[in-house]
Amino acid sequence: MRAVCWEGKRTIKVETVPDPKILNRRDAIVKITSTAICGSDLHLYNGFIPSMEKGDILGHEFMGEVVEVGPMIDNLKVGDRVVVPFPIACGNCWSCQQELYASCENSNPNAWMAEKLMGHSPSGLFGYSHMLGGFAGGQAEYARVPFADVGPIKVPNGLSDEQVLFLSDIFPTGYMGAEMCDIKPGDTIAVWGCGPVGQFAIASAYLLGAERVIAIDRFPYRLRMARENAGAETINYEETDVYDTLMEMTGGRGPDACIDAVGTEAHTPGAAYFYDRIKQATMMESDRPFALREAIMACRNGGTVSVIGVYGGLIDKFPMGSVMNRGLTIRSGQCHAQRYMKPLLEHIQAGRIDPSFVITHRMPLEEAPGGYNTFVNKEDDCVKIVLKP
Amino acid sequence: MAIQQWNEGTRVGSSTGDRRRDALTWNDRSDGRWSPQRSRRTLPGERLAPALGWFSVGLGVAQLVAPGWLSNLIGVQDSDDTRTLQRVVGVRELMAGVGIFTAERPERWLWARVAGDVMDLVLLGAAFNARHADRSRVAMATASVVGVTALDLYTALQLNQQGSDGRRTSRRPEMLTTKSVVVNREPDEVYAFWHDFTNFPRFMIHLDAVRDLGGGRSHWQAKGPGGKAIEWDAELTHDRPNELIGWRSLPGADIDNEGSVRFERAPGGRGTLVRVNLRYDPPAGALGKAVATLMNTEPGQQVSDDLRRFKQVLETGEVMRSDASIHLTPHPARPPERPVPFEPFYEATTATRPAVRSEAPSAAWASDEPANESTSTTSTGTTAPSTAGSRGGAR
Numbered sequence: 001m002r003a004v005c006w007e008g009k010r011t012i013k014v015e016t017v018p019d020p021k022i023l024n025r026r027d028a029i030v031k032i033t034s035t036a037i038c039g040s041d042l043h044l045y046n047g048f049i050p051s052m053e054k055g056d057i058l059g060h061e062f063m064g065e066v067v068e069v070g071p072m073i074d075n076l077k078v079g080d081r082v083v084v085p086f087p088i089a090c091g092n093c094w095s096c097q098q099e100l101y102a103s104c105e106n107s108n109p110n111a112w113m114a115e116k117l118m119g120h121s122p123s124g125l126f127g128y129s130h131m132l133g134g135f136a137g138g139q140a141e142y143a144r145v146p147f148a149d150v151g152p153i154k155v156p157n158g159l160s161d162e163q164v165l166f167l168s169d170i171f172p173t174g175y176m177g178a179e180m181c182d183i184k185p186g187d188t189i190a191v192w193g194c195g196p197v198g199q200f201a202i203a204s205a206y207l208l209g210a211e212r213v214i215a216i217d218r219f220p221y222r223l224r225m226a227r228e229n230a231g232a233e234t235i236n237y238e239e240t241d242v243y244d245t246l247m248e249m250t251g252g253r254g255p256d257a258c259i260d261a262v263g264t265e266a267h268t269p270g271a272a273y274f275y276d277r278i279k280q281a282t283m284m285e286s287d288r289p290f291a292l293r294e295a296i297m298a299c300r301n302g303g304t305v306s307v308i309g310v311y312g313g314l315i316d317k318f319p320m321g322s323v324m325n326r327g328l329t330i331r332s333g334q335c336h337a338q339r340y341m342k343p344l345l346e347h348i349q350a351g352r353i354d355p356s357f358v359i360t361h362r363m364p365l366e367e368a369p370g371g372y373n374t375f376v377n378k379e380d381d382c383v384k385i386v387l388k389p
Numbered sequence: 390m391a392i393q394q395w396n397e398g399t400r401v402g403s404s405t406g407d408r409r410r411d412a413l414t415w416n417d418r419s420d421g422r423w424s425p426q427r428s429r430r431t432l433p434g435e436r437l438a439p440a441l442g443w444f445s446v447g448l449g450v451a452q453l454v455a456p457g458w459l460s461n462l463i464g465v466q467d468s469d470d471t472r473t474l475q476r477v478v479g480v481r482e483l484m485a486g487v488g489i490f491t492a493e494r495p496e497r498w499l500w501a502r503v504a505g506d507v508m509d510l511v512l513l514g515a516a517f518n519a520r521h522a523d524r525s526r527v528a529m530a531t532a533s534v535v536g537v538t539a540l541d542l543y544t545a546l547q548l549n550q551q552g553s554d555g556r557r558t559s560r561r562p563e564m565l566t567t568k569s570v571v572v573n574r575e576p577d578e579v580y581a582f583w584h585d586f587t588n589f590p591r592f593m594i595h596l597d598a599v600r601d602l603g604g605g606r607s608h609w610q611a612k613g614p615g616g617k618a619i620e621w622d623a624e625l626t627h628d629r630p631n632e633l634i635g636w637r638s639l640p641g642a643d644i645d646n647e648g649s650v651r652f653e654r655a656p657g658g659r660g661t662l663v664r665v666n667l668r669y670d671p672p673a674g675a676l677g678k679a680v681a682t683l684m685n686t687e688p689g690q691q692v693s694d695d696l697r698r699f700k701q702v703l704e705t706g707e708v709m710r711s712d713a714s715i716h717l718t719p720h721p722a723r724p725p726e727r728p729v730p731f732e733p734f735y736e737a738t739t740a741t742r743p744a745v746r747s748e749a750p751s752a753a754w755a756s757d758e759p760a761n762e763s764t765s766t767t768s769t770g771t772t773a774p775s776t777a778g779s780r781g782g783a784r
Contacts, residue, residue, distance in 0.1 A: 110714060111697060
């Protein structure tokens with residue numbers, strides 16, 4: 001089959017590789033009909049996530065048709081149309097039973113690597129480094145799906161691929177980002193980052209009862225999408241000071257909750273960017289936490305900072321004094337996607353949201369390298385790329 | 390992550406104690422806790438060596454940084470020549486100090502210190518006869534050096550003695566390790582699976598086969614280096630249903646080893662806490678070296694990984710595989726060329742169904758207002774999500 005492979009920092013190739021095999025009895029093989037490039041794939045592309053091997057198949061947002069099932073799978077049959085969540089979860093361990101699927105205790109065979117870096121291991125993920133399992137990803141013609149009796153959700157034929165594809169990651173991730181804010185009616189929520197996850201975080205914040213959502217980015221086309229499709233007020237951080245503007249907008253109190261939908265490769269105008277960029281390049285810290293620092297400083301006393309942007313390792317100049325003295329709550333996590341897929345699918349079916357509004361580019365799988373390039377350079381007003389194998 | 394590295398007791402050390410007695414003591418402890426801190430007679434020389442190391446470092450630094458001041462202190466005239474000499478001796482002291490702390494056999498550096506002391510005494514003797522020397526200060530310095538020489542000699546002799554003892558009794562370091570894991574199954578089920586030693590190769594990747602010989606005895610076969618099998622017979626030493634299993638190798642084993650595993654109900658009904666104590670005593674020579682390599686530089690890691698697979702089998706039925714993990718060496722995450730045969734599947738006796746949320750959508754989403762039409766001034770005006778509340782307690 002053809003698959004998108006990571007060949008090194010900023011090198012992506014589409015290669016011919018062996019077809020996936022059933023490796024465990026609870027596996028299924030899916031013939032992929034739609035797959036997407038995630039903003040977090042750009043962290044891999046730029047080489048900020050450790051433990052990638054040359055030749056790894058990328059991709060963790062995919063859906064398709066079941067073509068083979070393992071002997072222990074009785075909930076799916078060949079021909080079923082499914083969306084696959086990006087965390088791999090067994091459903092049997094204590095974490096899974098608490099619906100903490102992204103913390104599954106059994107799905108990462110390389111857990112020891114993650115333990116060295118993070119103390120404990122999260123679940124395995126598709127196409128996201130060896131530290132998180134060494135699983136082949138879904139930017140390919142076929143993919144092996146472990147624990148197919150837990151993760152994949154069947155989707156009705158009435159809905160198009162583009163309407164349901166993002167149940168795999170970014171819609172649930174944005175939703176969880178808003179849910180972690182514990183929104184009360186009348187709350188003001190600020191969202192850093194107007195990429196696809198940010199867009200869904202904005203929409204979800206409104207749907208969970210926020211009165212006001214303020215979105216922060218630097219690209220006019222993304223801010224426009226946040227205003228026009230998700231309904232946010234916007235701040236362009238290259239034009240105005242974010243903290244001052246937020247204080248002005250909220251009467252000096254600050255947003256009730258702040259969502260970091262940016263993560264490790266944040267940008268900021270001015271000298272601080274170069275300070276952290278140099279430290280990152282010289283491996284003195286692994287992440288550039290501008291958005292996170294700003295979110296903490298801006299959040300109102302006693303408020304919540306919800307972190308759904310991906311971080312890989314260590315940050316510094318973390319304003320812990322601000323967190324502690326002002327009683328902030330920090331919540332974060334890779335999305336426990338399995339938890340949200342069914343309820344969110346029902347909302348799509350009911351016509352309450354059409355997640356396809358974030359798609360700006362569609363292209364065949366073979367054009368993935370160009371797609372990565374367009375996405376990483378934010379060319380051509382790119383927000384979300386869908387690949388068709 | 391449920392692998393709890395609680396009370397991590399991995400320890401590698403050469404031992405002069407009676408290992409058999411130690412192991413029994415550990416197995417017989419009624420509280421089930423085993424402290425890896427085992428007593429071994431510590432020779433006074435071992436405690437003195439670091440002190441002498443620090444003394445070397447301190448003196449060396451002083452000689453390099455303030456040679457004039459030091460010359461004055463010991464009653465020698467300060468000149469370019471004595472400063473150079475002080476610096477040369479300072480470098481020697483620093484080397485000895487660093488050597489004592491870092492060398493595998495620090496006694497060699499203590500002997501270097503003894504030689505240095507003799508050299509210093511000769512130099513001081515020469516200084517005593519020099520024209521501008523302060524004789525009383527030189528005499529004081531000489532007395533100090535004599536004292537330090539005696540300490541150096543004593544420590545070096547003691548370390549020599551300890552080194553030869555160590556080499557006589559245990560050529561390779563013994564490996565002790567304690568690891569634990571929480572398994573989301575009842576203690577009786579976890580005990581039953583462990584009690585059948587023939588299950589071990591399913592989660593201990595270095596084991597080829599375990600055969601039940603009857604009467605509490607079993608034959609073990611492990612993958613050795615270069616395809617050579619390592620074999621031993623073992624006997625059950627302890628067996629308390631649902632609580633404790635202990636075993637040890639019988640005389641004639643390629644690797645002298647013993648272990649115990651305890652099963653405790655985890656707090657809050659969260660399955661079973663499984664705690665493993667293991668002792669390996671790799672033999673001398675090439676085999677011992679190979680075993681040490683096999684067990685990794687960090688012997689506890691292998692046990693941790695085995696326990697993680699044990700948990701996978703009991704909870705999910707199989708050892709979890711990924712496209713990369715099926716290879717022994719680093720390998721790109723892409724499918725294998727050929728199908729990989731299954732291992733046996735474990736059918737749980739106390740079934741836990743996969744947990745997948747089947748709740749209705751949260752109340753906050755009950756509105757039929759499309760999301761992408763909401764604006765900054767309108768709210769969906771609904772209550773907080775019911776689902777978030779119900780999960781709150783779980784975190």
